[in-house]
Amino acid sequence: MTDQPVHIRPEIAILPAYKQGRQAAADAFKLSSNENPFPPLPGVIEAVQAQTAYNRYPDATALAVRAVLANRFGLTVDEVHVAPGSVAILHELAKATSGPGDEIVYAWRSFEAYPGVVTVAGATSVQVPNRADGGHDLDAMAAAVTERTRMVIVCTPNNPTGPIVTGTEFDDFMAGVPSTVLVVLDEAYAEFVTDPDAVRGASLLERYPNLVVLRTFSKAYGLAGLRVGYALGPAYVLDAVRACAIPLSVTAQGQAAALASLEREAELLARVAELAALRDRIVAELRGQGWDVPDAQGNFVWLPTGERTAAAAEAFEHAGIIVRAFAPEGIRISIGEHEAVEKLLETARSLVGGLTTTADARPIR
Numbered sequence: 102m103t104d105q106p107v108h109i110r111p112e113i114a115i116l117p118a119y120k121q122g123r124q125a126a127a128d129a130f131k132l133s134s135n136e137n138p139f140p141p142l143p144g145v146i147e148a149v150q151a152q153t154a155y156n157r158y159p160d161a162t163a164l165a166v167r168a169v170l171a172n173r174f175g176l177t178v179d180e181v182h183v184a185p186g187s188v189a190i191l192h193e194l195a196k197a198t199s200g201p202g203d204e205i206v207y208a209w210r211s212f213e214a215y216p217g218v219v220t221v222a223g224a225t226s227v228q229v230p231n232r233a234d235g236g237h238d239l240d241a242m243a244a245a246v247t248e249r250t251r252m253v254i255v256c257t258p259n260n261p262t263g264p265i266v267t268g269t270e271f272d273d274f275m276a277g278v279p280s281t282v283l284v285v286l287d288e289a290y291a292e293f294v295t296d297p298d299a300v301r302g303a304s305l306l307e308r309y310p311n312l313v314v315l316r317t318f319s320k321a322y323g324l325a326g327l328r329v330g331y332a333l334g335p336a337y338v339l340d341a342v343r344a345c346a347i348p349l350s351v352t353a354q355g356q357a358a359a360l361a362s363l364e365r366e367a368e369l370l371a372r373v374a375e376l377a378a379l380r381d382r383i384v385a386e387l388r389g390q391g392w393d394v395p396d397a398q399g400n401f402v403w404l405p406t407g408e409r410t411a412a413a414a415e416a417f418e419h420a421g422i423i424v425r426a427f428a429p430e431g432i433r434i435s436i437g438e439h440e441a442v443e444k445l446l447e448t449a450r451s452l453v454g455g456l457t458t459t460a461d462a463r464p465i466r
């Protein structure tokens with residue numbers, strides 16, 4: 102069909118849809134979407150199955166989940182917002198703060214949804230290259246803030262490269278950003294962080310009135326398929342976010358799963374500790390092979406495969422491991438099933454000689 106009479110915003114017409122990590126064949130490991138290899142926590146499936154009023158709308162305010170989270174973080178329910186995934190909240194925040202002529206600053210490379218979030222809001226992306234070690238260059242990000250900036254996104258640990266922002270780095274950064282600019286601290290992988298120096302956003306909300314913290318049930322809690330994420334921040338900002346939200350989009354099943362998961366903290370921490378330990382082992386072994394792996398604090402590791410990224414991704418696929426390739430920079434591999442580890446390490450070993458000691462290796466950006 103060539104005739105396209107309907108007007109589409111030009112920036113949207115050229116915007117690619119969000120590209121999901123590849124699905125894996127039945128005998129392959131899907132390590133391309135930073136999902137949790139564990140099923141939901143005990144009791145969660147039962148709680149979901151008990152929600153059978155499919156003919157009724159869910160609670161549009163997700164009040165029960167917000168009440169538990171508010172209690173946990175010492176906030177009021179209005180200082181908590183629940184949405185169908187934290188990616189939905191990113192869209193809501195961008196729409197609430199920014200429009201044509203406004204700028205949103207974020208590190209690059211970072212979470213691949215950020216550029217689309219900004220464009221859909223009608224605003225302009227200002228991407229600040231990461232440091233050579235894969236971490237945010239927060240000085241450069243603060244310097245990129247202008248009178249047009251409405252929002253800055255800080256992703257810690259950074260997806261896909263892995264390093265965290267430290268508490269000290271974050272405080273220094275906030276000192277350089279006007280309080281009229283909203284700072285969004287995207288902590289989608291917070292539960293996996295073991296570095297004691299890492300920033301912890303929830304404890305800083307009182308200090309910074311322009312801070313919103315994003316968390317999700319998709320990663321550590323293993324509920325990616327049920328779509329529940331949340332924001333913590335000032336009530337008036339989250340009221341604006343709620344006004345931008347698509348109503349009724351957090352299902353009753355998602356809310357029940359989130360509530361049941363929040364009651365299973367001990368099991369959650371045990372699983373998270375197991376995945377973090379596996380991550381640390383994989384990083385140590387990859388570094389032992391000669392890979393220049395940045396500090397990994399999420400549930401994924403980054404291999405700087407440079408110009409050979411597509412070929413390296415193909416080699417992993419051939420070995421039965423689906424990874425996420427970001428050509429021409431590198432590959433992100435999620436920490437998944439124990440059974441995938443030997444294949445992963447074996448394939449990485451077969452690739453390392455041709456990549457890290459040649460001009461193919463690029464700085465991590």
Ligand SMILES: Cc1ncc(COP(=O)(O)O)c(C=O)c1O
Pocket residue numbers: 134135185186187188189212256260287289316317318319325328329330
């Ligand atoms: C940094 C980051 N933020 C947010 C999200 C969105 O997660 P969800 O919408 O499932 O809560 C992801 C998912 O991969 C992510 O990596």
